[in-house]
Amino acid sequence: MRTIARVDIFPVRIPVTRTFTFASGTAGAAGEAAPFVFVKLTDNEGEVGWGAVRPMPSWSYETLPSLVTTIRDFFAPMLVGMPITDVHGLQQRLHRVIGRGPSTGQPNAKAAVDMAVYDLASRAAGMTLRSFLGGSDARNTIPLSYTLTAHNAESVRDDIAEGKQSGFVHFNFKAAVKPQTDIAVARVVRELVDGFVWADANQGFSLHDARRVAAAFDEIGVDLLEQPLPADKLHLMRTLRRQVSIPLAVDESSVSAADFFQYAAEGLVDYLVIKLPRSAGIYTTLQQIAVAQSAGLDLIVSGLTGTFITKLAACQVALAYDCKRPAGLNGSQFLDESALYPTLRQIEYDGTIHLNNEPGVGAQPDEAALRDALIRDLPMS
Numbered sequence: 001m002r003t004i005a006r007v008d009i010f011p012v013r014i015p016v017t018r019t020f021t022f023a024s025g026t027a028g029a030a031g032e033a034a035p036f037v038f039v040k041l042t043d044n045e046g047e048v049g050w051g052a053v054r055p056m057p058s059w060s061y062e063t064l065p066s067l068v069t070t071i072r073d074f075f076a077p078m079l080v081g082m083p084i085t086d087v088h089g090l091q092q093r094l095h096r097v098i099g100r101g102p103s104t105g106q107p108n109a110k111a112a113v114d115m116a117v118y119d120l121a122s123r124a125a126g127m128t129l130r131s132f133l134g135g136s137d138a139r140n141t142i143p144l145s146y147t148l149t150a151h152n153a154e155s156v157r158d159d160i161a162e163g164k165q166s167g168f169v170h171f172n173f174k175a176a177v178k179p180q181t182d183i184a185v186a187r188v189v190r191e192l193v194d195g196f197v198w199a200d201a202n203q204g205f206s207l208h209d210a211r212r213v214a215a216a217f218d219e220i221g222v223d224l225l226e227q228p229l230p231a232d233k234l235h236l237m238r239t240l241r242r243q244v245s246i247p248l249a250v251d252e253s254s255v256s257a258a259d260f261f262q263y264a265a266e267g268l269v270d271y272l273v274i275k276l277p278r279s280a281g282i283y284t285t286l287q288q289i290a291v292a293q294s295a296g297l298d299l300i301v302s303g304l305t306g307t308f309i310t311k312l313a314a315c316q317v318a319l320a321y322d323c324k325r326p327a328g329l330n331g332s333q334f335l336d337e338s339a340l341y342p343t344l345r346q347i348e349y350d351g352t353i354h355l356n357n358e359p360g361v362g363a364q365p366d367e368a369a370l371r372d373a374l375i376r377d378l379p380m381s
């Protein structure tokens, strides 16, 4: 039986090429470097699998040291000896050592390990991840959504021109700056973009501002408003849902399948936002997809300005389930990953991900480049 023999953890920094701020925080400033945690699993026959996540404590609560110590001290010891295909058993083990609160505990740390197990198991099976999950290799392209970073109507025009020049058709922007600014930005985006237009408020609205802006967005023709209200205020979503007709989604509110079930069962959302790091990885994302499909809801893909292998894993999951919407996976807009992934530009170009037929997620980081980027002065116990 093939089992996990070794776990390696790489806390690294990746250069940030463009500043990105939103209602609940920032994904980094140009010239800085963003922290990431990579997990490498090796099985008893020498095959490897990779997972990676980005700590973003202003978005969720996990920090770089907490991710490293959780994976190294709690998850790694119980992974060794585990059958490489036992993703169900993996969930039991992860939750045995780091329990749940009201929702999933430490989803980012769990996601890194879960993604690595899926990459390893599908590589060992000689299958792409999408085929391993029950999909088809014939479904291999997914358009990306360009993330607009400008927070005023004039600069948004330049931002859109830049995105279009790179081949993007679909655009997303961050709302909850100020109601009049949000509405002015939405007008410009809708005027210039024929594709899918998606606004994300990152929990930033009060109910009265959400009502006002959502109604205006609907009239302008914005296709989706994501996470308008604070994540723990289900009752406000109920009120908003009754008062506006624009399609709605939650992101920060839905970490587990049980969380999402509440929103789906009450008819409060139109989409499931597939986001692997938020959802503790692929296994629990598949459960959320089952809830969405049972409820008749559409799928759309998002990320945490993640690294390329996390983006590819999300695309593999989305294509396994024939997701038709653009993926808001914007890492390449903000990160310089050229040293880590020599094949990146063969897979991502013209605003689209073109998955190959290599086993696993379709790319692995260059280990020497990871070692060059290693954080050696990590503050931890």
Ligand SMILES: [Mg+2]
Binding pocket: 200, 202, 226, 227, 251, 252, 302
């Ligand atoms: Mg979001």
